[in-house]
Amino acid sequence: MASVNLIPLSDTLSVAGQISPADLPAIARAGFKSLICNRPDGESPGQFSHRDLAAAASQAGLTLAYQPVESGRVSQPDGQAFADLLNQLPAPTLAYCRSGMRSATLWALSQAGSQPWPALVQRAAVAGFNLSGVVPPTQPSRQ
Template identity: 35%
Template sequence: MFRKITDSLYAAPQITVAEVAEAHALGVGLIVNNRPEGESADQTPGDEIAAAAAAHGIAYVAIPVTHAGFSIAQVEALEAALAGAGDAPVLAYCRSGTRSTLLWALTTAKAGGNPDEIAARASAAGYDVSPIRPQLDILSAQAG
């Protein structure tokens, strides 16, 4: 269920309270919720995930991403969350894991990551960054 993007980041479809224990077993130190509340009826509410995370000593942050797209504020929020996570792995989730992966990709490019390497890591985990590839190129170039 958790797809390894890098040694320090996993992406996943919607997680359940029970899966927070699995994240804890992997050493996850931060869970990032990229789903807006109430996006679908079968969604586990963020406050339930947050409470389960707290019970396992895992930090939790919500950075909702709607289907309208991404903003620099969301990129900067993930950047700050990742910086505060220390050495512990991070688990980011949304409905399918795609928005979480795309937000990671944008954040990594903004930090100067190579767009080809970003795309390869995402692809290896089953995610396609081609819809945002122009933005990755721009952010990476601006960082360099």
């Protein structure tokens, strides 16, 4: 699985750039139970669709959830939807997009109600993601 860089953000979530069906057996062997695809289908030529990955994920014993978010347009409601998926899916979870940045942003927004925003930005920075330009949520949006 040398082609996939798994970047841990918490004990139960790691993020990665685009993965392929061939990566899924190794991801399952690494202990992951679920995947969240944050990349819209058709974003780039030659990209694997979430359906291609869902079929291969199922064969590898993984669950895949599809939460497409357009690059540069991650919102607080998207973060809440990500939190809902993390609460529903078996852990640990691997979230992926093109580079991992969208998934890392979604994670930070999903945790904003339970951890201080500066600590989340710092954790993301340690993992290689600059979230300093992300507007912190004013308050958790729980319905």
